[in-house]
Amino acid sequence: xxxxxxxxxxxxxxTYAGARHWLLMPSWFVLLIFVAxxxxxxxxxxxxxxxxxxxxxxxxxxxxxxxxxxxxGLFGDDPPQIDWTYINIFWRSIWQAGLATVLSLLIxxxxxxxxxxxxxxSRALWVFVITIPYWVNLLIRTVSMKFLLRDQGPMNDxxxxxxxxxxxxRIINTNLAVQLGxxxxxxxxxxLPIYAAVERYNFTLSEAAADLYASKWATLRRxxxxxxxxxxxxxxxxxxxxxxxxxxAPDLLGGARNFMIGSLIEExxxxxxxxxxxxxxxSMILLTLVLIILMVFARQQRRMGDMR
Amino acid sequence: xxxxxSTAMALALSVGAAAAEGDLVVYHWFEYMPQExxxxxxxxxxxxxxxxxxxxxxxxxxxLKAGGMGTYDVAVPGDYMVAxxxxxxxxxxxxxxxxxxxxxxxxxxxxxxxxxxxxxxxPYQWGSTAFAVDTGSYEGDINTTDILFNPPxxxxxxxxxxxxxxxxxxxxSLHMGIPQCSTDRDQxxxxxxxLQGAKANWASFNSDTxxxxxxxxxxxxxxxxxxxxxxxxxxxxSVTYAFPKEGYxxxxxxxxxxKDAPNRENAIKFMDFLLEPENIAAxxxxxRYGLGVTGAEDFLDPELATLPESNPPADAGxxxxxEVCDEATQAVYDQIWTxxxx
Amino acid sequence: xxxxxDVKTYPGFFxxxxxxxxxxxxxxMVVTVYSFNAxxxxxxxxxxxxxxxxxxxxxxxxxxxxQAAFNSFSIALIAATLATAIATAxxxxxxxxxxxxxxxxxxxxxxxxxxVPEIVLAVATLIFFNSIGFTRGYMTIxxxxxxxxxxxxxxxxxxxMQGIENxxxxxxxxxxxxxxxxxxxxxxxxxMPGIISGFLLAFIVSxxxxxxxxxxxxxxxxxxxTAIFGSVKQGIKPNIMAISTMLLSLSIMMVTISYFLSKWDxxx
Numbered sequence: 032x033x034x035x036x037x038x039x040x041x042x043x044x045x046t047y048a049g050a051r052h053w054l055l056m057p058s059w060f061v062l063l064i065f066v067a068x069x070x071x072x073x074x075x076x077x078x079x080x081x082x083x084x085x086x087x088x089x090x091x092x093x094x095x096x097x098x099x100x101x102x103x104g105l106f107g108d109d110p111p112q113i114d115w116t117y118i119n120i121f122w123r124s125i126w127q128a129g130l131a132t133v134l135s136l137l138i139x140x141x142x143x144x145x146x147x148x149x150x151x152x153s154r155a156l157w158v159f160v161i162t163i164p165y166w167v168n169l170l171i172r173t174v175s176m177k178f179l180l181r182d183q184g185p186m187n188d189x190x191x192x193x194x195x196x197x198x199x200x201r202i203i204n205t206n207l208a209v210q211l212g213x214x215x216x217x218x219x220x221x222x223l224p225i226y227a228a229v230e231r232y233n234f235t236l237s238e239a240a241a242d243l244y245a246s247k248w249a250t251l252r253r254x255x256x257x258x259x260x261x262x263x264x265x266x267x268x269x270x271x272x273x274x275x276x277x278x279x280a281p282d283l284l285g286g287a288r289n290f291m292i293g294s295l296i297e298e299x300x301x302x303x304x305x306x307x308x309x310x311x312x313x314s315m316i317l318l319t320l321v322l323i324i325l326m327v328f329a330r331q332q333r334r335m336g337d338m339r
Numbered sequence: 340x341x342x343x344x345s346t347a348m349a350l351a352l353s354v355g356a357a358a359a360e361g362d363l364v365v366y367h368w369f370e371y372m373p374q375e376x377x378x379x380x381x382x383x384x385x386x387x388x389x390x391x392x393x394x395x396x397x398x399x400x401x402x403l404k405a406g407g408m409g410t411y412d413v414a415v416p417g418d419y420m421v422a423x424x425x426x427x428x429x430x431x432x433x434x435x436x437x438x439x440x441x442x443x444x445x446x447x448x449x450x451x452x453x454x455x456x457x458x459x460x461x462p463y464q465w466g467s468t469a470f471a472v473d474t475g476s477y478e479g480d481i482n483t484t485d486i487l488f489n490p491p492x493x494x495x496x497x498x499x500x501x502x503x504x505x506x507x508x509x510x511x512s513l514h515m516g517i518p519q520c521s522t523d524r525d526q527x528x529x530x531x532x533x534l535q536g537a538k539a540n541w542a543s544f545n546s547d548t549x550x551x552x553x554x555x556x557x558x559x560x561x562x563x564x565x566x567x568x569x570x571x572x573x574x575x576x577s578v579t580y581a582f583p584k585e586g587y588x589x590x591x592x593x594x595x596x597x598k599d600a601p602n603r604e605n606a607i608k609f610m611d612f613l614l615e616p617e618n619i620a621a622x623x624x625x626x627r628y629g630l631g632v633t634g635a636e637d638f639l640d641p642e643l644a645t646l647p648e649s650n651p652p653a654d655a656g657x658x659x660x661x662e663v664c665d666e667a668t669q670a671v672y673d674q675i676w677t678x679x680x681x
Numbered sequence: 682x683x684x685x686x687d688v689k690t691y692p693g694f695f696x697x698x699x700x701x702x703x704x705x706x707x708x709x710m711v712v713t714v715y716s717f718n719a720x721x722x723x724x725x726x727x728x729x730x731x732x733x734x735x736x737x738x739x740x741x742x743x744x745x746x747x748q749a750a751f752n753s754f755s756i757a758l759i760a761a762t763l764a765t766a767i768a769t770a771x772x773x774x775x776x777x778x779x780x781x782x783x784x785x786x787x788x789x790x791x792x793x794x795x796x797v798p799e800i801v802l803a804v805a806t807l808i809f810f811n812s813i814g815f816t817r818g819y820m821t822i823x824x825x826x827x828x829x830x831x832x833x834x835x836x837x838x839x840x841x842m843q844g845i846e847n848x849x850x851x852x853x854x855x856x857x858x859x860x861x862x863x864x865x866x867x868x869x870x871x872x873m874p875g876i877i878s879g880f881l882l883a884f885i886v887s888x889x890x891x892x893x894x895x896x897x898x899x900x901x902x903x904x905x906x907t908a909i910f911g912s913v914k915q916g917i918k919p920n921i922m923a924i925s926t927m928l929l930s931l932s933i934m935m936v937t938i939s940y941f942l943s944k945w946d947x948x949x
Contacts, residue, residue, distance in 0.1 A: 045780075051774045052774075076808050142694075172708060218704075310804060409816065410901075
């Protein structure tokens with residue numbers, strides 16, 4: 032009876048090997064047609080020529096990528112220079128999403144752990160308590176957050192009333208507000224996978240560590256964390272990736288003053304810009320970036336797995 | 340699984356079937372048409388109205404070009420956008436005699452430059468775009484575009500701009516006294532630099548909440564449409580609409596018949612309905628803008644005639660329509676807008 | 682026994698859990714309180730009133746919200762059910778069908794919708810529907826939702842299945858159960874918690890989705906998120922606060938019922 036990390040070897044089996052293709056057919060069908068094919072189509076669009084005021088002309092062009100990476104001045108005839116504009120937008124988005132992920136992990140891990148160690152019957156209740164707010168639409172939650180944080184909003188009124196501060200905290204329309212909004216948007220995606228992992232965790236391992244005089248925190252770091260790591264990583268990915276492309280939080284809480292990746296792309300299709308190839312190119316670059324991050328992650332995982 | 344798939348199909352089909360005869364799909368600005376008026380139209384004609392909203396002319400155009408054609412019957416673009424849409428071939432032509440009430444159109448709006456002879460459109464509402472200031476929080480002179488583009492210290496960081504390229508660019512051009520579709524490189528560079536400098540003083544870009552931020556006090560200055568500003572004043576008396584001496588933007592929104600409209604007949608009925616003085620007056624009473632139909636005076640709220648938002652003082656600048664630039668010039672303005680938002 | 686509970690608890694974790702609850706609920710509490718505000722403005726408090734609740738059902742926007750609620754719940758139900766069924770089959774193939782060449786590519790494909798940022802998927806889907814001439818409407822939303830719900834249903838199911846040791850099915854088959862029987866009567870019941878949480882996750886994700894829906898929805902076909910977005914864009918209004926409060930109470934009711942049901946089940 033080996034618990035946690037060691038169990039993966041014994042659960043993989045080939046019981047249903049004969050039916051494997053039938054079992055996989057539905058997901059292949061749906062995902063190839065409605066996810067893979069659209070992404071491929073988007074790749075094609077990113078190399079097309081833009082039509083004035085929306086739409087594309089079916090002619091090969093590198094214009095979209097040129098616009099992303101090179102600055103040719105206001106009139107398009109200066110010698111090309113590296114354009115930091117869009118790179119900065121991407122960098123800002125990654126930074127925001129990263130901070131939101133760290134924030135979610137710092138609060139989400141202890142919460143998930145705490146819930147998973149409750150008696151079995153109240154666990155379900157805790158999980159529901161965590162998920163209830165998520166039955167309320169993301170938009171409403173973001174707007175309530177905005178309502179709460181406003182300069183003349185309830186939070187500032189409360190803090191001034193208690194005398195903690197004299198002037199209202201200016202949080203709305205700042206990066207902090209965006210991070211709070213992202214954190215608030217995706218927190219359960221951090222809590223649920225970690226909860227699932229901790230629930231499966233075999234606590235006799237912790238007991239064994241304690242019997243060997245390991246301190247509590249050493250046990251947490253050296254025994255528990257490695258065992259529940261897949262859950263933690265799943266949680267981080269589930270928070271980081273959607274945060275990267277989010278556009279409600281930046282729009283509503285950040286005041287739409289600065290583009291984030293999501294709003295930049297949205298603007299190309301639904302907003303003023305109407306530049307489809309550029310929107311497709313920016314999407315492709317974002318996608319590539321995310322895949323690289325995930326691959327680095329996966330490789331590191333594998334290396335650590337080999338060492339063990 | 341088969342069971343669920345067939346349930347899904349059945350559900351989808353039943354929902355799809357609702358879009359049979361007797362429907363009208365309107366693509367409209369937000370908060371601009373009273374629901375009671377739509378209910379009245381439904382009561383009179385039996386046509387069921389579905390409304391979808393947008394918050395800028397450009398967003399509407401983008402959405403129509405991104406597969407929206409063939410799903411909407413009518414849209415409500417502003418003046419310059421009517422010309423652009425006609426040029427893009429997105430509008431259907433209304434034949435002579437199709438509109439029973441075409442004669443109701445006020446003579447001054449019957450043959451506008453953006454739609455000569457009213458072949459695709461009917462007048463809806465007209466008004467101006469400038470900005471409003473909460474004079475409870477600021478006591479200086481407000482009738483100057485400096486408030487937006489070169490604000491005094493106390494207003495910095497308390498300004499909301501409309502998230503609409505056409506209107507922001509037009510106001511900026513008026514502020515600098517240059518033509519709207521300038522091809523002069525120095526002027527364009529100066530415009531770009533001026534906007535970059537001004538951006539530091541702006542708190543947010545938002546059209547939908549233009550009224551709300553002024554009423555809630557989140558912004559002291561907000562770029563806004565005149566009727567929207569009048570509504571804001573009803574909720575907060577100190578919100579004052581400005582008529583800058585440098586000039587301001589005037590506009591007319593128009594109901595257009597879209598090409599490939601799935602319910603073309605109902606669209607014509609709807610346009611006739613909106614040309615009835617009583618009905619279009621109901622829009623004005625709700626939205627606080629002017630109308631372009633004769634004989635509506637008796638139905639209008641008497642207060643409208645004296646609204647400070649629609650009666651510019653004698654020393655106000657001139658009103659200007661937004662102009663349509665050619666592709667090469669527009670590319671530069673698009674670049675300036677991108678520079679501004681990045 | 683006391684040593685066992687002792688290794689489980691960490692100081693401060695309870696406090697952080699409470700903090701987490703405060704963060705989660707504070708904005709919603711504020712919205713709940715303000716939904717009973719008599720004033721049409723959200724910034725002024727004019728006393729208690731139920732007028733905005735009446736407004737939701739009888740007000741000018743009531744038809745729109747009813748239709749949107751129907752669309753949202755039907756799409757979420759269908760999409761989550763199909764996605765869960767597809768995900769369960771796929772998880773069985775990937776965890777319980779040995780090693781084969783298509784195994785890793787399949788896993789990659791299934792997790793693709795989660796790895797691809799939502800805005801990218803939205804753009805890709807829009808371009809795709811546009812270029813094959815698929816008119817946007819209820820069907821486009823449903824199809825897109827089924828696709829992106831699959832990984833959300835899949836992950837908890839796979840996690841659960843990996844935690845179930847193979848010995849149970851082996852034992853069943855040693856007792857002459859067929860593979861189908863072993864699957865239905867041994868594996869599936871053991872996997873139920875995973876399947877339920879997969880379904881719930883997919884259901885919530887579908888119900889909550891705004892970005893993709895906003896890109897692929899057709900004229901006049903709204904789901905709750907897009908209908909609410911249409912309304913709150915101009916600033917949060919009291920009737921929206923009333924709707925969110927009702928959704929919130931509905932969930933609390935469901936939670937309470939399911940909690941007592943499980944209690945009753947245990948004492949039986």
